Amino acid sequence: MNTSSVPPHRLNPAGGSPHADNARLLAHGPVAPVVLPGEVEGVAVLGHEALKDFLSRADVAKDARHFAALRDGRIAAGWPLRTFATVRGMTTADGADHRRLRSLVSKAFTARRVELLRPRVEAMTADLLDGLERAAGGGVVDLVRHFALPLPIGVIGELLGIDAEYRDTLHRLSDRLVATDVGPEEVMAANREMVALLSAVAAGRAERPGDDLTSALIAARDEDGDRLSQEELIGTLLLMVVAGHETTLGLIANAVRALCAHRDQLALLTNGEAGWPDAVEETLRWDAPVSLFPFRYPVRDLTVDGAVIPQGTPVLAGYSAAGRDPAVHGPDADRFDVTRPRRPGAARHLSLGYGAHFCLGAPLARMEATIALARLFTRFPDLDVPETRLPYRSSFVGNSVRALPVRL
Template identity: 65%
Template sequence: MSSHTADAHVIDPAGGCPHALNARLRSQGAVAEVVLPGGVPGAVVLGHDALKEFLSHPDVAKDARHFPGLHDGTVPPEWPLRVFANAQGMHTADDADHRRLRSLVGNAFTARQVERLRPRVEELTAGLLDDLDAAAAASPDGVADLRAHFALPLPMSVICELLGVDREHRGRLHHLSNTVIVSTDTTPAEVMAAVRELVALMGTIAAARRAAPGDDLTSALIAARDGDGDRLSEAELIGTMRLMLVAGHETTLNLISNAVRALCTHRDQLALVREGKASWSDVVEETLRWDGPVSWFPFRYPTRDVSVAGTVIPRGTPVLAGYTAAGRDASAYGPGADGFDITRRNGRNLSFGHGAHYCVGAPLARLEAGIALERLFDRFPDLDLAVPDAELPYQRSFIGNSVQTLPVRLA
């Protein structure tokens, strides 16, 4: 793999549905050369087994000090994806630093702690279903946007309550996180302005919790930072809060949206759940595999030349994790990998990652999505898409994988 060859795939910052592209690239090998926006050479790992190996490889790091191009002038200062490399938090830390940061937040996301949130998630879900019903009733054609009225506010409310974020900040936080993290076709100036505002807003939230600590994760992080235990720097505190906020709602928003789309376009699968032949957990797991919420996620960097599935990825290459590609890899899931089948028993998917950086919030995302889907279809058994799935506008991103809006009819 060279600096980049003529046949390297040039990534479209506007993204779109990833599955046809994934299939084409995967047919040529488990690892592909890419040109990242801004003309920066990189790679994406697309095969299931190759990605599993890469994500837990001892010679692959998350810290951007292992990305020489970021520091030697070859990558311009205004590079739009710098925000991923420069972020500070457990998702860009390695080894002891990573373990220290992860242990501070990990206690909030154990299976036991997450299960304690179930009554609150159920309560929020019931209220939002009322809101969705009201939005559809108020619409002249009986159509409501399920993303805006249900799939977004549920995980956003849960993660903001966990972090101790006051209600008035939530709409702005979603807008900023979407600009910074999800939309990869925004201009560098827009991204940097949003980063500055997001960091400032996180600082405001942290200051409020420092002045009036509560029973929330931000207060706990501040206590750990200011106490005699493990210390978080201000940048680590803000970075960790930002990670929790963005990962805590954008991904679950997409997971719920994609599951609803899958069930509406595969009514036979919905019938299996109705008949007790499959569970809502099966729906969640198959959606994670078949149409995961994150497509190509940045970045990891080999600390030496690393061979993955017979392809050498040179030291310092920025590498994307191709989660949606791995999810439909026939070598892992059989010849029916392109099909949506909730009775599938092919082992756990990689949509929450693998290895030391496995998503700490996975139990919460699974809980939220399972409750959301069960209550949604119990309340509105005839819910269906108001627009054919193929005509829904896709997120303008190669990182996030979902649609921008999800218009539905409830009956």
Template identity: 70%
Template sequence: MTQDHPAPHRLDPHGGCPHAANARLRAERGAVVPVLLPDDVEGMLVLGHEELKEFLAHPDVAKDAQHFAALQKGEIPEGWPMRTFATVRSMTTADGADHRRLRSLVSRAFTARRVEALRPGVEELAATLLDRLEQAARESTDGTVDLRRNFAMPLPMGVICRLLGVDAEQGERLHALSNRVVSTSLAPAEVLKANQETIEVLGQVAAARMADPGDDLTSALIAARAEDGDRLSEQELIGTLLLLVIAGHETTLNLLTNAVRALSAHRDQLDLVQAGKASWADVVEETMRWDSPVSYFPFRYPTRDLTVDGTVIPQGTPVLAGYSGAGRDPRAHGDDADVFDVTRAQNRHLSFGHGAHFCIGAPLARMEAAIALEALFTRFPQLTVAVDEDELPRRGSFVGNSVPVLPVRLTPSS
């Protein structure tokens, strides 16, 4: 007698709010769920907090795409929307000694001193952008302004451009391209075009810094050497720059957008912060847990058949880290896991990752977000989102978790 297994859950390539689906999948199928990726590529999704924590640090789980069985068999076309996540050469797709080498080279350039030195610039940039935000609201016919475009995006993009030595024009182009690179809904020709253009722009950035080194991270990465004299290859340099551009602004952009949405919808929580009963750092951590900037992050691959929460993940399967699901897992965060609570004790979210691949830019993201949110709500304490949550469109990707626009009113409407 054969046992029927439920069909894999088909991930919507156009994205959408993940939380209802995550709750249903956890209730019906458990913490580990078979999924269909774009073009019906079979994968797995880990949604439980403890299960994801175990999986991320498991010694038999790899990041290098040499372990991606379908890719190695030639079953993944060049224009597959998620191929870049697997094949880009950076520390996010390296294992063992190779990963340690790449991370060491980046870490030496991405020091705590360099991050802290950015603080005055972040504060100055936030103040300038708030002036522009207020002016844009005054010029608006209905008094609303897109916070994402006018504040949440240019702040982290400005910071990462300064850090990398990228000029404003290149920064604007890289932002537009990075949106396409992380999309899961593009046609193959669009995928290839976005990747080629991104590599072209980053190659220009690298060439400029090679010709004229400066006090920036790109120059430091070019000059950095491991103890044995090894340096980043050209492919690794471009891959690392791509990683830093996307992770350095897309995730913080989503974090800021999601935090403003949460605080606007939960005025009691904003009141606690403004009364000094919780900190802006608390807002950042609770937003990371409650509405993670990254929903389903690709990829990891078991190097052998691996059983997690009673479900076998076959060797070579591409696995997504379900940060949005783990953040609201009631087994880890209690019966109130769906509640946005900035006073939550022991906030143990995994949204910056876990283990050897923990996000190297986490301190910068935390600093940027706390500075930006404090400046925003100090300047505009009555700021509210101008439309209902269900009227906000969603991004065309199930990787990033946010909305593409956020119309707000800086003051109560007359």
């Protein structure tokens, strides 16, 4: 690309908080050349307006057939980001193919359908909070393990009709698939195991169909193979499992950390001066759980905010950077402020995506996180995070911590 004065930024496969790098790169401009694992050249679009523009372009594709390095055989089988690029589902499809795959599941995620899940999410939250208190036993307890993870995986597991016994394994495998620092053998093994497990789940639902999304997808496959192939069925399940829990887990954990580090903001929520949905929106903006989303590929050389991105380049959507872009969120973009979403003229964040691939699970994610935070802090108003240096997930795609020790 033509921003040759800026040396490409080497993405750290081990992950970590993205904000310092984001700010440094954004200071040079909204589009940055990056080096992906395996010395693959890519680009990250980090500025809010540039990202919005890029995500709405018709000459940008998600189908990996447009990924030049993959097409030319320069991407190894065990490349850590390969599943993101090649999984067969809506997130790697364009146009009519995308609409077909998305429409098969979209009915389950309308605001109305999601609202019907509210009592179940509330009940699960209450049970998990009981378990959290028991596990703490008056001491320190890991909020990720006992709350932020089991809530979303429980909800998506029930929606998909996945038996509870599979859920730990699904999370372990999904963790490997979103990690950016795993070796080729491990990536391929995690992929094989995930496909085998989801195939077993699908076989179980085919035998005993239920009132769940997997059974509905199987019916679509069986009615007419043109609507959904077996590979697309497994790819769609994989996508729903990964997208349906890793992200919400990150949102809950990031919000708890933000609120514990900004007790004045927490007070605005507990005394009713701001609403829990505001805390959810401000966390999405300030500490986006999806930091750099892979990939889109220009189908011809493309100019974004004056920078040329060559055809076939893998481009990452820089959501965590856009959330703190001072050009749209103002000079205090770095400040966590739960009253911001209601400020007149406040820019909306892009952290749930934008355009045709806007997050399908947004209503569900918002509902889960709102219930989780309200119930958690209502029950444990003095909850705090005793440590400030926390272990991050090893991924530059996701942005959240591996564990969150709290005192209730």
